[in-house]
Structure formats: structure tokens, C-alpha cells
Amino acid sequence: MESSGARRKTAWGRLLPACLIALAPLGGLAGRSAQASPAAGPPLTIHYLERRVERPVPLNNEDPIPDDEGARGAELGLKDSNATGRFIGLAFTLDTKVVEPGDDIGAAFRDMPDRRFVVLNAPAADVLAVADLPESRESVLLNIGAPDTRLRDAECRKNLLHVLPSRAMLADALVQFLAFKRWSRILLVVGPAPGDALYAEALKRSARKFGARIVAETRYDPKGGDVRDTALREFALPTRGPEHDVVAVADEAGEFGTSLNYNTASPRPLVGTQGLTAAAWGRPVEAWAAVQLQGRFRKLAGRTMRPVDWAGWMAVHAVGEAAVKARSTVPDTVRTILTAPTFEVGGFKGRPLSFRAWDGQLRQPIFLLWPGAVTATAPIEGFLHHRTELDTLGLDEPESACRAFSGRSG
Template structure:
């Protein structure tokens, strides 16, 4: 595969765009005009002077993208953490538009973004139908739960639309509930779990104590950990349910979490707490001095604050300048979705949505993502192949796939559902 195409090269393109703007027709020259050449020229009357050439601005072809979000109820953060921002995902998409325009102008392309946000009790399908009737976008970035994503994918108006899932990690969307024109940018839970289990196998921390909350997301995350542990030859030695709903665990963490993490001999404590009810308080409150991994502690994620390699620090800086905050995995996925459309259009030098859609879903398409690897969408279920980071708040501990985990196609297919494992039929043929 080609190397990462959006690192230093992408930044250089943005700088070049700035220079091009400076030297655009009508801009003041950066050097003095050449002296007049002959006396005949000096004495020529205005009527005899050649008319100046007026260069018409180049007409840019437009590629329209829509950002569509279902607003969900946010949990109240604990331990003085920042709340989930209301513009999570949207700011990433906006940065993607800016970056795509910086490079697209060189091949006669322009990108724009329109936004629709539906409140928790709003009519999602009616709002989507209105968007399609008014603007008919062919590329839609969707920040919504799994059921809403499926509702949009099944809508009659979405027949020719490519939907980019930037927030729903549900494995079933890449499995039996897949849809032909849905591409998944956010990693699935099984991709995250596989990244984590590769690290534990590499460290030979093979015995896992699993502590899981009562929520649906907690259950699905725990399922992914169980499946991945079997896949990589690790063992769940014991499972402990923990329900902190309705209680302030900060007052009783030492006693309750010490008790919850007491069990069979283990090397590591894996926590499944997507609702953030207790996971933040589990490190250093375990019964035995063991690492905490999963939704808290060392966390597998598509992106995070410590990511800096492969020119990622430049993407981080541009995002902070735009949004005034850190880029998180949903923001990165929003950026990546728009960037993929932009890259496909630039490669084709075309704004034809059918051609862009076909290239995005083809085996030949590759796109950089500041991760040191060329990324692509899996033809069998639409999932974006990408490295997954294992993050501690202050550092990148490791990046999966780890060395030694091999695959006949690409080692990135060791993360998540492989072709033989996926029950997705909609994308075949």
C-alpha cells in the first residue's frame, strides 16, 4: 500500500494553496515591474497600446456534503471532566471541508457542507426527507445511534446516497444489519477490543477479570471483549457485574470497587462502562495492583489528545484553532468522512457523485489519515481499515495492529470482522 498521503504532503498542499491565493490574478506583485523596453513604447499613445488580457476566474465544480445528526442525551460528567461538546463530529466535518477546498481548487473542485441537527424527540425521517427534497446531497455524514442510521439507510430518499457512520460502533451494522451504501468511519467495538487483546497478548497478560456495567453499551462492549479474548487466546477468568446507577460512586469508590474487582487470579482488569458510571474511579481502587483497560484506564480509540506522529500534530493544531478544543474520535471520524470524499474527487478530478461513490467503495481506493498507513474501506462490510491507538491520558502506549499479528491481505484486517466472519450480504456482488 502507499504510505500516508495526508501527513506532510497534505500540509504542503495547504501551504501551496495559500501561496496560490497570494499570487492570484489581481493580487499585488511581490517584485517591481520591469522597465519599459524602448522609446517607441514610451511614446505610444494609449490608443495604440495593446489591451490588457483579462483572465476569467476558473469555474469550480461543486461537491456537496451534508452533515446529519441526531442529538442524544448526554450523561453528566464526573470528576470535573469536560462535558461532551454539542458540536462533536460537526467540527471535524467542517475541518474536512476546509482541507478539501485547500487541495481541490488545484483540480477545479469546490466542496461545501450543510448541516441538520435533529433533537432527541424530533422526527428524524421527516427531517431527512426534507433535506433530500431540498438539496438532494449524495454524501451524508451521519452522527446518530445505530437504529437511526438504519432508518436513514432504509429510507426511499437514500437510494443513491452514501452514508458515512461517524459515531455508532455497533458490530451488527458491519455484520447481519449492514447496508450497501453505508460506510463506517468510526471503529466498531470489536475493532477496539481486538486492538486491546493484541496488546494484552503481546504483554502476556493472559488472565482477564471483566467488570461490566448494566447498560446496553456496557453489555455490547463486554461481548466484544469476550469474543476478542477467544480470538487471541486470552482467558476471562471471572466476570463481575457492577451497577452504579443512581449513586455517587466517588464517595464509596474505595470500598465498592475494591470489592467488585476481587476475584480469581488475574493479570489485568477489563472494564466495560460506556455510560461513565464508575470506570474513571476504578484505576488504583482495584483489590490487586493490576492495570485497568477497556472503556477506562488504557483505552483503545481511533484518536486522542496524545496522538502526534505522522504529522498528526498538525491536524490537531488546525482542529484546535477551528473548534477551540481537543479533537476526539467522533471529531476525527467526521473529518475523515469528508476528507475521504474530497480525496476521491481529487483523484478523479471530477465532481460526479456516481464516480466518487464507486471509487470510495472500490478495492483500489486509498486515503491518508495522519496514521502512517494508507486507509481504505472494506469491500465486504464498508468498515474503514485503520490503526487503533491504545491511549493513556498522557501518552500513546501502543498502536494496533501490533507487530507479529499477521494477515494474508493486510494486518489491519486483524482488527474487527474479517471477510469470512462477517454476515454482511448487502455489499456482495
């Protein structure tokens, strides 16, 4: 039976969006009558630099990875930042550059003027190549495309902040949920791609961290074939093993993971890169006024917001928020605010977000999603930390080998 407290909470959850919608016309009138403040300085330029990569052929042709993933999020971040900044005389511009496969991303970076704030949507190797350029020493690079944990560990860089969650954060969120449910025995199926191996390693680390157990690990390679017609029999062998509570799949390219649903040898839930997934953002996210962000993005891009889109929006929004707090577009002033241990910014995730002082990773809740709903939000209740429960996700300070940020704390 639902408690009265739960009913009140549900009622307020329904009432708040209605109130916001009802007040929207008043906000519009206020916006038309209010005058923007005189310019407090020249516009602050934010750069968006992307490496075009070969997209995997989707298992479902109706759900391809969009070519503009990330870029449209940054574009929305610019619109939101200008909407806020204009009332105190601040303005922002976004310069977008896409580097084709095989071209020199370092040369593209050097060609950019005023490269103090750069949103990077690129694989880990390109991120490090840009971060190590002498010309980027005074830049703030915001990584939205590389989830590699090593960039937050031994291969961190002082000029590099991470908006996209690491694989370690995603795996920790998922295994926290499994531990909470007491589904601690995991059968792991790993695909052939390098990212699959990295995701599997993150799951193993999380299992050790939270007391779960990998009871068996199998490798599966579809060899470029379409498994949809053979899935009924194809997965009986790779999903057979010791008694287990869930089947975890590591298939970042989406070559076969979706077809594991209902085709495992034993009737067990599917989790990992398909099934119940951990992500920074997703279609079902609507709480904490996220439905407003989803609607604005859909209107702009004509599609749903994906995790890298959210990271692109968040990166530009964070720079804009730092400028608003500083009431300035002077790059050195904005950088000081953005990289301060006390800096916090909203991200439609129910709590303030901040960058970790020891590795530059943005602290943030992680959603546990399946296509129809948000099942849970990590950190999961009961997983405690002396600083903030958000630091139970990913590399905590004692776990990280990052020394580029030494001397900072928080």
C-alpha cells in the same frame, strides 16, 4: 541501551516536524501566488445529519462531552477539502442538520436536497432507519457515530460506509496488546448500560480470537450515585476474583470506570473503556504529522479532537479525496471512486486507509491510549494477515455475516 538505528529513527521523527514548520512560510507564499483553477463544475454538497442524544453526566465536570462533537470535525474536513480542491477547480459545501430527541430523522433526511453524500452521527437504530429509506438508495451514508458491530455484520447496508471503528475493532486492538504483553487473564467488570454489555461481548469475542481468557465477570451498577467519595472501599468486592493480569472495565458512559484506577482489590492495570483505552483518536496522538491536524482542529473548535471529531473529519476528507482523484464533483463519478476496492485515503495514521469490500468498514490503525501518551498502535507486531494486518482488527471477511456487498473483494 538505545541502538543507533533507534537514535536515527528518533532524530528523523524530531527533524521532520521541524522541517515542515520551516517550510510553512514558503508554502504560504506559494499559495498566495498560485491561482485557483476555473471551476470544474458546481460545488459538491456533503450533508451532516446528527441525532441529538441525551449526554451522560460526566464523572469529571471538567471533561464533558461537547455538544458539537463530530460536527466540528466535519467542518474542518470541509475546509481541508476546499483548500485542496480549489487548485483543480473543485469546491465543496457542507449542510448541517441536527435532529432533536423524539423528532423524525427520516423526515429530516427527506427534506435535504442533493442528498448523495451524508455524514451520519446517530445511534444504530437511526442509522438503519435512514439507510432503509427508499430515498437513500442512491446515497452514500458515512457512519461516524455508531460503533455497533452488527452494522458491519448481519445488519449491514450497501449504501452505508463506516468511518468510526466498530466495538469489535477496538476490542481486538486492546486484546492484541494484552496478548503481546502476555497479560492473558482478564477480570471483567461490566456496567449497567446496553452499550456496556455490547462492549463486554466484544471483549469476550476478542479474548477467544487471540487466546486470552475472561477469568471472572462481575456486574456493577452505581445506580446514579457519585462513587468518587466511596471508591476506596466500593470496588474491593467487584474486582476480587481468581488470579488475573488486568482488570477490564465496560463503562461506555463513564459513570464509574475512572474511579477503578488504583482502587482494585489487587494491584493490576485497568484497561477497557477507562484506563488504557483503544480509540480512533485522542489528545496524545501526534505521530505521522497528526500534530498538524490536532493544531488545526484546536484553532477551529477551541478544544481537543475526540474520536467522533476525527471520524467526522475523515468522512468529509474521504469524499473530498475521491472528488480530487476523479477531478470531478459529479456525484456518480465521486461515488464510483469512493466505493471502489482500490480507493485509498490518508488519515494521519501512518498508512493508507481503505474501506473493506465486504462490510464497508474503514480499515485503520487503532491507538492504545492513556491520558498522557500513546502506549501502542494496533495492529500489534506479530499479528499477521494474508491481505493486510489491518484486517486483524474487527470482523474479517469469513467472520462477517454481511451479504449486502457480495460480489466485491479486497
